[in-house]
Amino acid sequence: MSAGGLHDLQTVALTVNGSERTVAVPAHRTLLDALRDEMGLTGSKTCCAEGECGACTVLLDGRAVNACLVLCAEADGHEVTTVEGLSERGLTDLQEEFLNAGAVQCGFCIPGQVVSAEYLLRGNPSPSEEQIREALSGNLCRCAGYQRIVRAVQATAARRRGDRG
Amino acid sequence: MAEAPARPADELDLQAANGSPARIGRPVLRYGGADRTTGAQRFVADLSFPGASQVALVTIPVGCAEIVGVDSSQARRVPGVLDVVTAAELPSPMPRFGPSHQDRPVLAAGGVNFHGEPVAAVVAETTDAAQAAARLMRVDFRELPGVYTLDAALAPGAHLVHDPSIRPGDPRAERNVLEDALYTWGDVAEAQAHTDVVVEHDYTFPMVTHFPIEPGGTVVVPTEQGGLDVYSPVQHPYLLQRTIASVIGLPLNQVRVFAPDPGGAFGGKQNPKLEPLMAFIALRMRRACRLVLSLEETFHAMRRAGCRIRARTGFTRDGELTFHEVHADYQIGAYADVAPRVMAKGSYVAAGPYRIPAVRIAARAVMTNTTPSTAFRGFGSPQVAWATESQLDAGARLLGLDGLEIRRRNLVARGEAFVRGASAARADGEWRESLEKAAELVGWGEPLAPNRGRGIAVGIKPGATSGLSQSLVRLLCDGSAIVYAGTSDMGQGARTLWQQIVAEELGTPIDRVSVISGDTGTVPFDLQTSASRSTVFMGSAVLEACRDVRRRVLELYAETTGVPAEELDEAPGALITPDGRLSLPEAAREALGTLRGEFIGQGTRRLRGKGDHPLGGDAAFYEFNATAIEVEVDRETGELLLTKHVSVSDVGTELNALQVVSQDEGAAIMGLGHSQMEQLLLDEHGRIRNLGALDYRIPTFNDVPLELVTAAVENHDGPGPYGSKGISEGALLCTAGALGAAVAQATGVVIRDLPLTPERVWAALRDAEARSRADAELRSAP
Amino acid sequence: MTRYYRPSSTADALSALAAEGGGARALVGGTDLLVGLRHHTIEPTLVVDLKAIADLPEPIAVGDGGIRVGPTLTMGELAAHPVVRRRYPALVEAALTVGSVAIRNRASLVGNACNGSPAADTVPALLVHDASIAIASRAGERTVPLHDFFLGPRRTLCGPDELVTRIDLPRPPDGFGSAFRRLTRRRGVDLATVSVAAGVDRDGRVVLGLGAVGPRPLRTELDAPFDAADVPGLVRALDERLEIATPISDIRGSREYRHAMVRVLARRAILAAADRRTSGEMAA
Numbered sequence A: 001m002s003a004g005g006l007h008d009l010q011t012v013a014l015t016v017n018g019s020e021r022t023v024a025v026p027a028h029r030t031l032l033d034a035l036r037d038e039m040g041l042t043g044s045k046t047c048c049a050e051g052e053c054g055a056c057t058v059l060l061d062g063r064a065v066n067a068c069l070v071l072c073a074e075a076d077g078h079e080v081t082t083v084e085g086l087s088e089r090g091l092t093d094l095q096e097e098f099l100n101a102g103a104v105q106c107g108f109c110i111p112g113q114v115v116s117a118e119y120l121l122r123g124n125p126s127p128s129e130e131q132i133r134e135a136l137s138g139n140l141c142r143c144a145g146y147q148r149i150v151r152a153v154q155a156t157a158a159r160r161r162g163d164r165g
Numbered sequence B: 001m002a003e004a005p006a007r008p009a010d011e012l013d014l015q016a017a018n019g020s021p022a023r024i025g026r027p028v029l030r031y032g033g034a035d036r037t038t039g040a041q042r043f044v045a046d047l048s049f050p051g052a053s054q055v056a057l058v059t060i061p062v063g064c065a066e067i068v069g070v071d072s073s074q075a076r077r078v079p080g081v082l083d084v085v086t087a088a089e090l091p092s093p094m095p096r097f098g099p100s101h102q103d104r105p106v107l108a109a110g111g112v113n114f115h116g117e118p119v120a121a122v123v124a125e126t127t128d129a130a131q132a133a134a135r136l137m138r139v140d141f142r143e144l145p146g147v148y149t150l151d152a153a154l155a156p157g158a159h160l161v162h163d164p165s166i167r168p169g170d171p172r173a174e175r176n177v178l179e180d181a182l183y184t185w186g187d188v189a190e191a192q193a194h195t196d197v198v199v200e201h202d203y204t205f206p207m208v209t210h211f212p213i214e215p216g217g218t219v220v221v222p223t224e225q226g227g228l229d230v231y232s233p234v235q236h237p238y239l240l241q242r243t244i245a246s247v248i249g250l251p252l253n254q255v256r257v258f259a260p261d262p263g264g265a266f267g268g269k270q271n272p273k274l275e276p277l278m279a280f281i282a283l284r285m286r287r288a289c290r291l292v293l294s295l296e297e298t299f300h301a302m303r304r305a306g307c308r309i310r311a312r313t314g315f316t317r318d319g320e321l322t323f324h325e326v327h328a329d330y331q332i333g334a335y336a337d338v339a340p341r342v343m344a345k346g347s348y349v350a351a352g353p354y355r356i357p358a359v360r361i362a363a364r365a366v367m368t369n370t371t372p373s374t375a376f377r378g379f380g381s382p383q384v385a386w387a388t389e390s391q392l393d394a395g396a397r398l399l400g401l402d403g404l405e406i407r408r409r410n411l412v413a414r415g416e417a418f419v420r421g422a423s424a425a426r427a428d429g430e431w432r433e434s435l436e437k438a439a440e441l442v443g444w445g446e447p448l449a450p451n452r453g454r455g456i457a458v459g460i461k462p463g464a465t466s467g468l469s470q471s472l473v474r475l476l477c478d479g480s481a482i483v484y485a486g487t488s489d490m491g492q493g494a495r496t497l498w499q500q501i502v503a504e505e506l507g508t509p510i511d512r513v514s515v516i517s518g519d520t521g522t523v524p525f526d527l528q529t530s531a532s533r534s535t536v537f538m539g540s541a542v543l544e545a546c547r548d549v550r551r552r553v554l555e556l557y558a559e560t561t562g563v564p565a566e567e568l569d570e571a572p573g574a575l576i577t578p579d580g581r582l583s584l585p586e587a588a589r590e591a592l593g594t595l596r597g598e599f600i601g602q603g604t605r606r607l608r609g610k611g612d613h614p615l616g617g618d619a620a621f622y623e624f625n626a627t628a629i630e631v632e633v634d635r636e637t638g639e640l641l642l643t644k645h646v647s648v649s650d651v652g653t654e655l656n657a658l659q660v661v662s663q664d665e666g667a668a669i670m671g672l673g674h675s676q677m678e679q680l681l682l683d684e685h686g687r688i689r690n691l692g693a694l695d696y697r698i699p700t701f702n703d704v705p706l707e708l709v710t711a712a713v714e715n716h717d718g719p720g721p722y723g724s725k726g727i728s729e730g731a732l733l734c735t736a737g738a739l740g741a742a743v744a745q746a747t748g749v750v751i752r753d754l755p756l757t758p759e760r761v762w763a764a765l766r767d768a769e770a771r772s773r774a775d776a777e778l779r780s781a782p
Numbered sequence C: 001m002t003r004y005y006r007p008s009s010t011a012d013a014l015s016a017l018a019a020e021g022g023g024a025r026a027l028v029g030g031t032d033l034l035v036g037l038r039h040h041t042i043e044p045t046l047v048v049d050l051k052a053i054a055d056l057p058e059p060i061a062v063g064d065g066g067i068r069v070g071p072t073l074t075m076g077e078l079a080a081h082p083v084v085r086r087r088y089p090a091l092v093e094a095a096l097t098v099g100s101v102a103i104r105n106r107a108s109l110v111g112n113a114c115n116g117s118p119a120a121d122t123v124p125a126l127l128v129h130d131a132s133i134a135i136a137s138r139a140g141e142r143t144v145p146l147h148d149f150f151l152g153p154r155r156t157l158c159g160p161d162e163l164v165t166r167i168d169l170p171r172p173p174d175g176f177g178s179a180f181r182r183l184t185r186r187r188g189v190d191l192a193t194v195s196v197a198a199g200v201d202r203d204g205r206v207v208l209g210l211g212a213v214g215p216r217p218l219r220t221e222l223d224a225p226f227d228a229a230d231v232p233g234l235v236r237a238l239d240e241r242l243e244i245a246t247p248i249s250d251i252r253g254s255r256e257y258r259h260a261m262v263r264v265l266a267r268r269a270i271l272a273a274a275d276r277r278t279s280g281e282m283a284a
Helices: A030-037 A092-098 A111-124 A129-136 A146-161 B033-038 B127-136 B150-154 B188-192 B238-249 B275-285 B297-298 B339-348 B381-399 B405-408 B431-444 B492-507 B534-561 B583-596 B659-679 B735-747 B758-780 C010-019 C031-038 C075-082 C082-087 C088-094 C109-114 C123-128 C232-245 C255-275
Strands: A011-014 A019-026 A057-060 A062-068 A079-081 B053-057 B065-073 B081-086 B119-122 B139-143 B179-185 B197-203 B219-221 B228-233 B254-256 B289-292 B305-315 B319-333 B358-367 B416-421 B452-462 B468-478 B481-485 B511-517 B569-570 B572-576 B580-583 B598-607 B622-633 B638-649 B706-712 C002-004 C024-027 C047-049 C060-063 C065-070 C132-135 C140-145 C150-152 C163-169 C177-183 C195-200 C206-211 C218-221
Touching: A019 A030, A030 A057, A030 B053, A030 C163, A057 A111, A057 C047, A062 A111, A062 B139, A079 B572, A092 A111, A092 A146, A111 A129, A129 A146, A146 B659, A146 B706, B053 B275, B053 B381, B053 B481, B081 B275, B119 B127, B119 B275, B127 B289, B139 B405, B150 B319, B150 B358, B150 B598, B179 B339, B179 C010, B188 B319, B188 B358, B228 B275, B238 B254, B238 B275, B275 B289, B289 C150, B305 B381, B305 B416, B319 B339, B319 B381, B319 B534, B339 B358, B339 C060, B381 B452, B381 B735, B405 B452, B405 C047, B431 B452, B431 B622, B431 B638, B431 B706, B452 B735, B452 C109, B468 B492, B468 B534, B468 B583, B481 B492, B481 B534, B481 C024, B492 B735, B511 C002, B534 B572, B534 B583, B534 B598, B572 B583, B583 B598, B622 B735, B638 B659, B638 B735, B735 B758, B758 C255, C010 C047, C010 C132, C010 C163, C010 C218, C024 C088, C065 C082, C075 C082, C082 C088, C088 C123, C088 C177, C088 C195, C109 C123, C109 C132, C109 C163, C109 C206, C123 C195, C123 C218, C177 C255, C195 C255, C232 C255
Parallel strands: A011 A079, B053 B289, B228 B254, B319 B358, B481 B511, B638 B706, C002 C047, C024 C047
Antiparallel strands: A011 A019, A057 A062, A057 A079, B053 B119, B065 B139, B081 B119, B179 B358, B197 B305, B219 B228, B219 B289, B305 B319, B452 B622, B468 B481, B468 B598, B569 B572, B572 B580, B622 B638, C060 C065, C065 C163, C132 C140, C132 C163, C177 C195, C195 C206, C206 C218
16 A cells, blocks of 8 residues: 555454465455455455445355455454465366356356355255355346356255266 | 256257367357356456556536536645546547547536536546545536436427537437437338227336446556557457547557456447546556446446337237337437447337338437446347337237237248338248247246236347458467457357367367457457357358468468379368378378468458448348246235246357357346346436445346246358357347236236336236226216 | 454443544444445444454353344354244344345344344344343443334434444243245345334234334334234234334335335234244244
8 A cells, every 4th residue: 555644554464265464454445455456366356345246255264255345454363265265276166067057158256156156065065946046146147147057056066965977 | 947948958068078079059168267267367457557547537416517617626635646637637629439429528528418427537546545536526516407308308498418519510409319210111001991909008118227247447558659558348449449549649550459358248348438538547647547447337337228119009800910100219318329329220120020011110319418328238129129019919918819829920931021111121030930939938828827927029139230350360380279359258258159160160179279359459350249240240250261271271281292282172170182081280280391380361251231221231130039938926016926937049050059048048137137127217416326236136046037948949040150140139139028918917917117126016006906996986886 | 534443342342432422333244334434425433343352242142031142143143043043033034134145144133233224124023022232331231122222214222432232032922923024126135125024922912023114113013913814804903003104215115115015014924923823933
C-alpha cells in the first residue's frame, strides 16, 4: 500500500494454501482483495463483492465462505485455502469432472463453484441432486452451466465412492 | 434435471475423445478448460500491470441533468491522487463514437443522459485512493425532466434525449425516435375478408441487464512508439482497435488490442464503451491506466432493449394465419450503440417462422434517458417472439386448438418464405422436426396434474447478413499446429472447434493444436464475435486455411521427393501418394526435409451484403428453436415451479455435442431469467432501483427446472463447416412464449407482461377472480 | 477511516464501543456489515470483532430450561445442531433460508436477529419460540423479550455502546409444533418478500411471528384455538388478526401482495406447525 497515510495499516499473519503469509493492509481491506492484490492469488474472482455470487468462495479454516465478506484482518491467525490451494497437485478429480461434464464455459465463476462443490463433498460424500443444488445456490453462473455442474459433482461423488473405474 | 433422454449417454462420453484422431461431433474437452477450473485463467482484472495508475469513475444520482460545475479540489487533496479528468481536460468538442451513430461522448459533456454516465474520472496510485477521491468529487447539476419510459419519450414536447445538433441532417432529430423499420407484404385489408378470428393484444418485455459474472474493465498502456496497447475483454477487438485509432487519431498499427477471454459477455462486451476515455487518460498520464468495473457499473454499461408490442392477428377457423400486424417500440436508451440494428433485425422476424399471406411490421428504436441498450443474446428477436408466439396461443384458445396443432398448421416448410416480398427469407431447415421433437420430449398430450400446464413455442433469429473472418494455420515440422483466429472465446468454446477442425483436416491430434486469439497485433482480422456467427464464418476460414496447408504440403512434397504433383492427392489428414496414404504430418515432415520450417495456410470467409436488403443482406443461416415447458402454479402465491423444460434446436451438424448442450442449457435458463424474474426497475429520477446483485435476480441452481432436456436436430444443412449452423442463441428465443402458454393453461389466465414474477401471476389471478365475480353478479342481477 | 480491533474480553469490547461515541460497529459474521462498508452506507470509525472474546457466552448451551445462544453461533451451526433441530424446527427452517451455505458459515444468529432488519429471516421464528435477549453494557446486563427489542427499521434497544451477548430460547412445552414459511422472488437465495413463523401448542394455542410486513417484526397470537377441522374458521381469524400487518411497497413486493401473502403463509405455517405437534420434530 502506498496510499500515503490514507489508512492505518494492520499487520495480518495467516496461512494461505499451507504457507504462512504476512500482509499489511488497511482495516477495511477484504480477504478477497488481499488475496488478489497483496498475495497475487487471482483465482478467487470479484463479481458482486457482496456475498451474492459466490465467485470468491474460499475455505476459511475448512469452511466455505465468501472472501468478499471477510475482512483480511479477521483472517489473522487463520487458515485460508483458495482454488489454487485445491489445485496444487494438478487437477483434482472434481476439476476433471467439471471438464468432462461440460460445466466450464466462460469459466469466471468456476473457481468459486469448485471450492463450494469441494466443501460440499467433504461434508457429504453422497449428496442428492437437491442437496447439490442447495449447496451451490450461492454460486451464480450466467452461462447457466448449472445442470452440467450438478453432473460434475455427481460424477465426482461416484468416483470418490469407487463406483466407477 | 434428469438425464436428457434425447442424448444417449455415450454421445457425451468423453472416453478417448481427446487422444483419438479428430472426431467432428465428439464432445472434445474445452480448450483452456483446465485453467478455468484452477483459477490460472487470467481475466482482465487478473492481469498484473506494475506501476499502473488506477482509475475510478464519478457519476451523479440522476438520469438526466445539466452539469453546472465540477469541483475536484477535495478529491485532489486525497493522498495518492494523480489527476482528475473532466470534460474540460478532453478535446473540445467532445469526441463521440459508436458502431452506427457517432453519438456517444468519451465523457459526459455538459450533461448526463443516463444514470451512471461518467462525468469525471479520478486517477490515483491506488484503487483505494481513486475511489475515496471519487466520493469527494462535488458535481453541481441541474436535474432535467428526463424521459425514462416509452410513453414519456414519445409524448408531445418530450425532453429530447439527444440535442438535435448531434443528429445533423436527421429528419427525426426533433423526436426521440432514432430509427424505424417497416416490413410489409400482402394486403392486410384483403386478408381480413378471409379471416374468421382476430386477436389483438399489447405485450411488454422488460429491460434486462447482461450481468456477466466478470464485470470486466480496461487497461491502456502507452507504448514507447507513441501508440497504445489496450487490454479489454471485448467480443470485437478489431472494432475496438478501429474506434480507438479513429478517436485518438492513430494508424491502426499503433493501436494493439489485447482481448483477454471475456468472463461472460452475451453481447454486452461487443462495442466500445469506456475504452476511448481510458485511452485519453493514459495518453494524458503517459503511463498505464487501469479501470476495473464493479458489477453495478456493468448495469450502467449494458442492457437489452425493453419492448412494447401491439399485435393484431387473424386466423381462419382452421387455425391458419391470415394476417399479422405488429407495432414494436424498442426502448433503446441514451445512445444508439447497436440498438437500431437490434430493432431492425429483431422486428424483421416479428411474424415468426410462419406462412402468413399479409403482414405489416412497424418498429421504432426509441431513445430514453436510460442505460444504452446493446446486443444481447437473441438480438431483438425474443421481444417480438414473446408477442407473436402469445398471439398464436391466443388464436388457438379461441379456435379450440392446442399450441402444438396451431404451429403445425402454420410453420413453414424448408424453402418456404416466412418473410415475403423483395427481401424474402426462406426456411433453411426442417423446422417441423424440432417442433415435433420438443412436443414428444415434453410429453405433449399426456394428462396433466392439477395446477399444471404446458406450453410450446418456436423462435427464429437471423444469423449474420454479411461478414469477414480471416485465419492463419501453421503446421509445424513436428506435426503440431497453431491456429490464429480472432474469435473471442467468451464461454462458447470457439477455440475448441478450431482445434477440432484442424485435427480433422490436418490429422494432428487435438492436444497438439493450439490457438492464438485476443491480440490484434498478431492475429488476422475478424469482424466480430456475435450473432452465433463464428462457427460458420471463422470455422470456414480455419477450414480453408487447413486446406491451403494441405495444398502446400502436396506441392512441397512433390518438389522434395520428385514425385510428380499430378500423381499426388490430398484428403483430410492425409497425403495420397502413388505408394499409398501418408498421414499429413508425416508427409509434411518429409516435405520440409532437413531445413524443417513450417507450412502457413490462409483462409478467408467473406459474405458480402446486399445493398438493397433492409438488413444489408440475407442471413447466412437462421437459428430455429422449439421450446416446451411444463409448469406448476401455486395459485395462492403466484409462484411457478417448472417441472419440465425442453429445448430443441436445429443445429445443422453438432461439431461438439458437449458444447452444444452447454450452450442450449445456458440459453434456456437465461431465457427463464427474462421470462420469470429479471427486470431493471427505475425510479422517477431514472435511477436503477435494483442496482446490483442483491435485488436484480438472475436464475440460480435452485431455479433450474426439475427436468431440463435439450436435443438437437441434425440435417447437416448449415453453411458452416460439415453442415453446421450457429447455435448459441436459439434456446432463449421463445422461452417466454412457452412459459406464458404453460401458465395460461395451468391457470386459465393469460399474462402479457414479462417477467412472470410470483406477484404478477398472483395479481393476474386475483384480477381474473374479481372479474368473474363481477360477471356472476351481473348475470344474477334481475 | 475505519480501524479494526479484536478484543479478548467483553469489558474491552464495551470500552472500545463506548470510546467511539457511537461510531463503532460490532462484527461477528460480517455478512451485513461488509455490504454496508462496501456501499459506504456504514462508515464506522472502529470495527470491533467479537470472535476472539474469551468471556462471551459459548456459541450454544443446552439446558433443561432451553437453549442459550452466544453471539458467535453461525446459522450453519445452528441449523445442524441436533437439539435445535428437534425442538425448534421453525428456527432451523428460517436459518436455512438465510443466504447461501457460505453466508450461513459466517452469519451469526445474533447478528441476523438483532441488527434490526424488519425482514430478518430468523426473527419470526425466534418470536414464536418466545426468545429473550441479553444486552450488555458497561453498567451491566439486562434481559428483554425479543418482541420488545425492535423499535423500527435498524433501530433496537441495543445502544451503540452495548452488545447483545445472548439469545435465550425457553424449552417449548411438550407437544408444541412450529414451522416457518417464506416467500421470495426466486427459488434460489433471496431476501424475503414476506416471512411467517407459526407455533401451535398441544391445546391449539397459535402464536405467529411476522417478517417484512411492517417497520419491525411482529408477534401475535390467535384468540381461538386451532381446529384442524375448521380451516375456513382459521382463515377468517387470520384475516382479522393480520390486519396488524402494515407492509410497504418496495422493490421486493407491493403492499397489497404482502397483505395477501402474509395470510397465505400464516395459514400454511400454522397447518405445518400443527402437524408437527405429535412428533415434535421436523419433517425430513
